[in-house]
Every structure is written in structure tokens, then in C-alpha cells.
Amino acid sequence: MTEEQIALNHPMDAYLREDRIPHIWCSGCGLGTCLNTFLHALVKSKIDMKKTSIVSGIGCTGRVAGYVKLDSFHTTHGRPIPFATGLKLANPKLKVIVFSGDGDLISIGGNHFIHAARRNVDLTVICVNNFTYGMTGGQGGPTTPITARSATTPFGNFEFPFNLAYLAAGSGAVYVARWTMLDVRRLENSILHALNKKGFTFVEIISPCPTLYGRMNKLGNGLKMIKDYQKNTIINHKVDLKDAALGMDGKIVVGNFVDIQRPTFTEVLYDHIAKPQPNKKEDIPKEERKKIEHHA
């Protein structure tokens, strides 16, 4: 390959909307790597791309859906999960992926997040956590560590932040993992596993926002922030998730934390309907119940 060719082609071109590139992300931002790693996992998963939808909300990460050559839905702020829920339940043959940021999924969309996990809707949710609101200029949010500076915490954040992995596990997600965007191999494996697993699967990616969060907290440029990930990451699959919170000390516990089986929303629905209904005036006739059981 000549140098020119290297510059013109990207190995993932076939899965990107080339006509939407260049993307809007800053240089040094971790989002490009998050997207690239996701695409590698997607290709490996052998999922039918024609039957796959990707749904985002609003924010820097929210732009992901628009760059990927799948059915792309860029929805309202915080709402990708309920949109995806409608999409998936209305056509269970679709593979539905939610790709969005921490502010979108956990702050304004927090209620939707815990309920979709509770119901175990068959969705893969990938959340890029950069501890801040990038798109609007680096404000604080529910993931901003205590004492961190942001555009709206000029005296340092004093609110207790969410530990996303702990929240997802507590809400009922059947798969919960966290990696930094530096660890592309493990991250890719995790996303691949999440894509192939039935139920509400959740992957949190820790990723640098050097332009805002990094600058305001004097964490250096993108490269410096990633080098710090290398120093501070601790792999512990068996960690008690309540001890895996992220603070200003920079320590990041990563791993495949949760991997359990639980029937999905659709499975429970039909299984439940198939059972005799003692409180219903007219019970569902036996033969019909069999049909339902068969379906479940």
C-alpha cells in the first residue's frame, strides 16, 4: 500500500457512512477509537447488518449512530433506550444497539436506563463515559467525580456520582462490563459478547474528553490521559461493584463484571400469558394455551 492509499482508506470504510466523514470529534478525543472498536466487534459478530439498527441520543457520543452504515436513528436527548425498546419489541428479528454518552443515558435518560435493564429488553447498550457534557461545553453531570472541575462546577463537583456498572447490575442487566478505550482488544471482546448475548447487555467505555474535561482538570492532552489509563487501570472481573466507583484518584477498575441468564421481556411476556389465568373470567382454552407455550 502506498502512503496515499493509507490516507484514503479506512479498514472500516464499508461500515461507515463515508459521505458523513469528517466527523465532528476533536483531535485527541477517545470517541473515534470507541467507534472503531465497536465496528470491529460488529463485523466479527456476523450479525446481519441489514437487520441491525443503531440508536443514539444527543451529545458527542450521540453522533455515533449517524456515522455507521446501519439503520441509524439519532433521537432526542436521553431517549434512545425507549425508542430502541419500541423498535425491538415491534420487530424482534431486528438487532438493536444503543450507543450514547453518560449524560444522555444516565442523567436525562436515567429512568429509561434502569427500567429497560429491569425488564431485560433485548438491547445492547454501549455507554461512553467521559465524565462530562462535551457537546454543550463541558458541564458537570451525574458521572462527574467529586471535586472535578467543569463549566458548571467551578468550585469542584460536590455531588455524589453514579457508578454506572453498579447501577446497571443493580437494575438487572444480564451483562455488565467496563473497559477504557485504550484496551481495544478486551473492549472488542466485551462488545462482541454483549452483541451475541440475549437480553439487556451493557458495556461502559471510559474515554477521554481532552478538550473540556481534560483541560478543566489539568489532565493533559488526549495522549496523556490515555497514558494515565494505562497506569491506573486495574482488571478485576470479580470486584464487588460497589467498590468499583470512579473518583479523582484516577483508579479505574475494569472487567467483565456480570454475565448471567434471565429471560427477556418478550420471553417473559409470552411465557406469562401461556399460564392459566385464575383471575380472568374466561380462561384461555387449552389448545390455544399450547400455541402460546410453543411460542414462548
Next chain:
Amino acid sequence: MLEVEKPVLTGSHFMNGDNACAEGALAAGCRFFAGYPITPATEVTERMSERLPLVGGVYIQMEDEIASMIAILGASWAGKRSMTATSGPGFSLMMENMGLGIMIETPCVLVNVQRGGPSTGLPTLVGQGDMMQARWGSHGPYEIIALCPSSPQEMFDLTIKAFNLSEEFRTPVLVMADEVVGHMSEKVVIPSPEKIKIHPRLKTKEKPEKYLPFKPNKNLVPPMANAGEGYHIHITGLTHDEKGYPVINAKTQQKLVKRLLDKIRLNRDKIIILEEDNVEGADVVVVSYGISARTAVLPIQQARKEGTKVGLLRLVTVWPFPEERIKALAKKVKAIVVPELNQGQISLVVERCAAGNAKVISVPHMGGETHDPKEILAAIKQAVKK
């Protein structure tokens, strides 16, 4: 999906408006419902929870009305006819994603069984105070289609109509009912399935490489491709070009939003349904909708007995508003009387259209009960006096 029950319950029934609405949805082919319990729309939700899973559909109770509204958009993109039902407080929460539905041109139906407001207001009692919210409640410029049923039978018929309009014009359609119509029980006749007109989804015939998801047909409506059909559609709530890609400038905004408005405005003759009774030659015409149009029947009869020439024009479609008809009417009659269970929301629109050619008398009511027919009779008498 399983189908162990009939989706269309052909025959004569005695049922309330909320249940008739649910049956109308099923008859129209609705197979996805997302909702949240709220008085006085709960019966729609309950009936859907009981019926949908057994006719090959999906019912889900979402965590709130924000989620309900956007879940039905997702379901519609998956190719299912979808609906939600709510009342005032929930309607407020749905405004956000009703706007998204308009912007990304998603067929779906939103039922509002109106109660008294503002805020929690009168959960169990009637109101018609959300008529302007329907028109202007979501941010930015938009046009909306809103139908107002006056009986349980119309809860059935107009819900079907709403689904058909939503598919024909690729937009969310509102059924703006009210507590009385939702809760009253009357005879509802459900025809056989082959007698029910269903407007199919307007699908593209283009190949994926050539398809532009927002390139309109001559009706200004773009044919659709659903998710999972290999088109790799790009859908965004941002201002977008025909490809669906975001383009953030005034020119694209002008082109897109003007078409979104025009597809309703310029097709209004196909959308607007009015019911007129003795309007020709009348001196006074009562213009009303929903339960208030029914309350008006008795005082109109009384006034006629007393020798006044009174007509009734019932707005079955409130939005888009029948401006031309009201303009023409105002030139022929002395006065227009507008009873409604709010402080004159539609009356103001009538007044604007009448443009001084006829006197417009609002008969407002704060809600909580229907008008006393005497109030409407008094307004009619006042109208002919001066």
C-alpha cells in the same frame, strides 16, 4: 407473534369510548401500544394490555409518558402501527417526542382523553383545555392533525381515521377526546374487517442505493422504508436534507420545515371533516367539537322552537383548522357561538377567521362538567338580539 383472538370484534356492542378507541386501533391494524396509566385514559391502556398480546401485537407499560411516546415512534419504524393514550399531564410529557415524530415523519396515533387542568387539575372530570397545546405545545413551527370524537362510536371510527391519516401523511395524528366521551357507554357498531378502510404504509419502490428517505412525492409525503429492510436509513431530529443527513443552515431549515407544514396545509381539503346541520340560511351557527358539540344540540333545538334559525357546525377535525369554511360562513351569518370546555381557545381562532364579518360569541367553561344547555341557549339568544 401469536394470534388467538380476533382483532376486529364485528357486531353491536355497548361499550365506553375508551374501550371503543382501543377496538378502533386494533381494527385499524395497530399492533403496538406503549402507555402509562392515567385517568381518564386508563381504560384504553387496560384494554390494549388485555387484547394486544392475543392478536399478534405487543403491549408495554413504559416508565412514563416520555418513554411511551418515543417507544411508539420506534415501533412505527419497525413497521408496526402504533399508538399511545394519555391525558393532560401525560400529554405535556409527550410534547417532546411528538415533535420528533413530526420532524422524522413517523406515522403513529396519540390519544388524549382530556380532563380539567392545569397541572393535576381534575383527574376524573372533563375538560377541553389542551386544544391549543395540541397545536402549539411542542417547540418550533409545526402543523398537526387532530380529530375530536363526540361519541363512543366516533372513538372507534376516528381512531381508525387517525391511523389512516398518519400513514397517508407520515405524521403523528392526535385523537383529542374528552373525559365524557371516553367514559360514556353507548352502542358501538364494529363492521366486518373487509368493510374497514385501511390506508397502507406508503413504501418506497426505489433500490437502497438510490433511495432518499425524505424525498417527497407529489403529495409532499416521502415514501418510507422501515428498519431492517436493507436501506440503511439515516434518521435524525436535526434539520436534515432529503438523504436524512443533518444540514444546519437556514436554507435547509426553510426547505424541510416548509414542506412539513405544507404537506398538512396544502392537503387540508383531504384531511378536514366537518359535520353541518342546517347551516345554510341560518342566522346563528354554533361551532363546537367533542362533547360540547353534543351539549349544544338541545339548546339549538330549543332556539329553533322559539323561532331562531340556528345551525350547527361540528369540527370533527379541529387541526388543521377549516379556515376557509369559517371565513365563508362569517359572511353569511349574523353570529357564531362557540361553546367549549376551556376559556375560548377555538373561539379565538374562529374570531380570527370571521375577521369582523360576523359576531363571535365564546361560551367558555372552566371544566369539571359539561355546559348547562341554558348557557348555550342564552348565548344563541344574545347572538340574534343585537
